[in-house]
Amino acid sequence: MSIECTVIKEIDYYTESIELLFRIVNKNSYQNLKIDLLKRTDEEKHAKICYQLDKLFFIQEDIEKHTDMNNPDIKFYFTKFISDNICIAKILYQCMRHSIFSGSRKDIKSYIEQSFDSIKNNNTLELSFDDIDLKTSVYENGQRVSFTDRIGSLECEPAQKWQLLELIEHSGRHLDILYEILDQTVAALKKHEETLVELKEAATEYWVEYFEQHNFHKLMNSFYNISEDSYPSKPTFIRTQIMCCNRVIFYGNDENMGDYHILDVGILFDCNYQVTKRQLTNQELSNGLKLLSDPSKFEILRFIRNKKAYGQEIAAELKLTTATISHHMNTLMKMGLINIEKSDNRVYYQLNKEAVNYLLEVTKNKLLEE
Template sequence: MSIECTVIKEIDYYMESIELLFRIINKKSYQNLKTDLLKRTDEKKKAVISYQLDKLSFIQEEIERKTDVNNPVIKFYFTSFISENICIAKILFQCVRHSTFSGNKNEVIHFINNYLSAIKDNNTLELSFDDVDLRTSAYENNKTVTFTDRINNLECEPAQKWQLLELIEHSSKHAEILYEILEKTVSELKEQEIILLELKETATEYWMEYFKQHSFYKLMNSFYNIKEDSYPSKPTFIRTQIMACNRVIFYGNDENVGDYHILDVGILFDCNYKVSKRQLSNQELSNGLKLLSDPSKFEILCFIRNKKAYGQEIAAELKLTTATISHHMNTLMKLGLINIEKSDNKVYYQMNKEAVNYLLEVTKNKLLED
C-alpha cells in the first residue's frame, strides 16, 4: 500500500525566523557550518553546499545587523535551553511544528495555549525534539502524579523546570511576546524573499521529482533503516527547511496517534542522507549516551539485540505499555539505533548493531583522540 506524499511549497516565515534568531543569538554561523561540512563532503557536492551556505550566511548577517542581540527578552526566548538545539521559542511552537495546523496570529496563539494547557490534564508531559526527549508520566507505581511533580521529574536543571512550569502556566502571554519579536524578523526576512524562494524551490522540486519515481517507504529505508512497507500508511507531508538546513526530523512512528506523518528535511540533504552514519555533534553523542543510559531504553535494546520483536511482545516482557514502547522506539529511531520492518501485519523492531557500534566508536574516539 502506497503512502500519499505532499511536498509543502510555501515558506513558513515564522518557523524560519525562529531558527534564524536562534542561530544568531547562539552564534551558530553558517560560515562555520560551511567550513565543517566541506571537510567531509564529496567533491561534486562542495560547490552546491558552498553556494547554499553563502546565501544563508548573507541573510544571517543582514538580519543580525538589524537585531538587538543584547535585548534580554530576545535572549530569553532564543538562548539555548536544555539542549544546544532548542530554546523557549521552539518549545512554544512545538505543537505547530508537530502538526499541519496553520492560521492567523490569534488562531495560532489559541492553538499553542490549548496544546500546552492540555499537558496539565494529559497522562504524560512530553517535549520531544530532534535531539532531546523530555517525558514523564502522570502515573507511577499506580499512583497519580501531579502536574508540578511531573515537571519536577523531568531530566533537566531545577531552574529550567521552573521556567517550563511558568511557560506552560502562562503560555498565552509568552506566545504574544514571542509574536511581537517574530513579526519584526519576518518582515525583515521577507526582504530576502528572492534568495529564500530560490533555495526553497530547488529543494521542493528535488523532492517532488523524487516522489514521482520512489515511494516514501524507500526514503524511510534510506534514512532510518526501516524496511519498505513496514510503516503505518498515513498521508505524509514533506517540509523543506531553509534555515535548519542541516537537520532531518521525522514526526511519526506511532500507529495509534495522528492521521499523518511529517518529515522536515534541511535543504542540504538529498535521498542519500543516512541517520546512522552522519557526523555526530558532541550534543548528539551526549544524547545518544543518555538514550543508552535510560533503563527502559537499555532494556529494550538488550531484548531486541539478537532477535526481532513487535511492540506488544516487548511491552509484555518489560512490563511497559505499548504506547510507552512506541514512544521509546520513536526516540531510538532518531539516532538510527533500531531497524524496523513489517511481517504478518505486525511491526517488528531489532537493534541496529552497526549504528550502536558507530555511536560508541565515535564517542571513544572523541574522548581518547590525541
C-alpha cells in the same frame, strides 16, 4: 500499501525566523557550519554546500544588524535552553512543528494555548526532553502525577523548571511577546524573499520529483534503515527547511502524533542521507549515548539484541505500555539504533548492531584517539 506524500511548497516565515534568531543569539554561524561540513563531506557536495550556506550567511548577517541583541526578551526566548538545539521560543511554538494546522494569528495562538493546557491538565502524560523538544508520553503502568511534580522530575536546573512552569501557565502572554519579536524579523526576512524562494523551490522540486519515482517507504529505508512496507501507512507531509538546513527530523511512529506523519528536511539533504553512515557531530554523539543510558531504552535494546520482536511482545516482557514502546522506538529509530521490518501483518524491531557498534567506536575515537 503506498503512502500519500505531500511536499509543502509555502515558506513558513515564523518557523524560519525562530530558527534564524536562535542561531544569531547563540552565535551559530552558517559560515562556521560551512567550514565544518566541508571537512565532513565528499568533495562532490562542496559546491552545493558553499552556494547555499553563503546565501544563508549573508541573510544571517543582515538580520543580525536589525536585531537588538540587548533586548532581554530576545535573550530570554532564544538563548539555548536544556540542549544545544532548544530554546524557550521553540518550546512555545513546538506544537506547530508537530502539526499541519494553519489559520489566522488568533487561531494559531488558541491552538498553542490548548496544547499547553493539555500538558498542564493531563496528569497521565510524562514530560521529558530530547534533543529538540519537550516530549510527552503516557506514563508506564498507568501512573498519574501532578503538573508541578511532572515539571519537578524533569532533568534540568531548578531555574529552568521555574521558567517552564511560568511558560506553560502563561503561554498566551508569552506568545504575544514572542510574536512582537517575530513580526519584526519576518518583515526583515521578507526583504530576502527572492533568495529564500530560490532555495525553497530547489529543495521542493527535488522532493516532488523524488516522490514521482519512489515511495515514502524507500526514503525511510534510506534514512533510517527501515525495510520497505514496514512503516505505518499514514499520509505524510514533507516540509523543506531553509534556516534549519542541516537537520532531518521525523515526527511519526508515535500514537500521540495523529493521523499523519511529518518529515522536516533541511535544504542541504537529499535521499542519500543516512543516519548510520554519516559522520556524527559531538552533539549527535552525546544524544546517542543518552539513549543508551536511559534504563527503559537500554532494556528494550538488550531484549531485541539477538531476535526480532513486535511491540506488544516487548511491552509484555518489560511491563511497559505499547504507547511507551512506540515512543521509545520512535526515538531509537531516529538515531538509527534499530531495524524495523514487517512480517505477518506485524511490525518487528531488532537491534541495529552495526549502528550501535559505530556509535561506540566513534565515542572511543573521540575520547581516546583523536
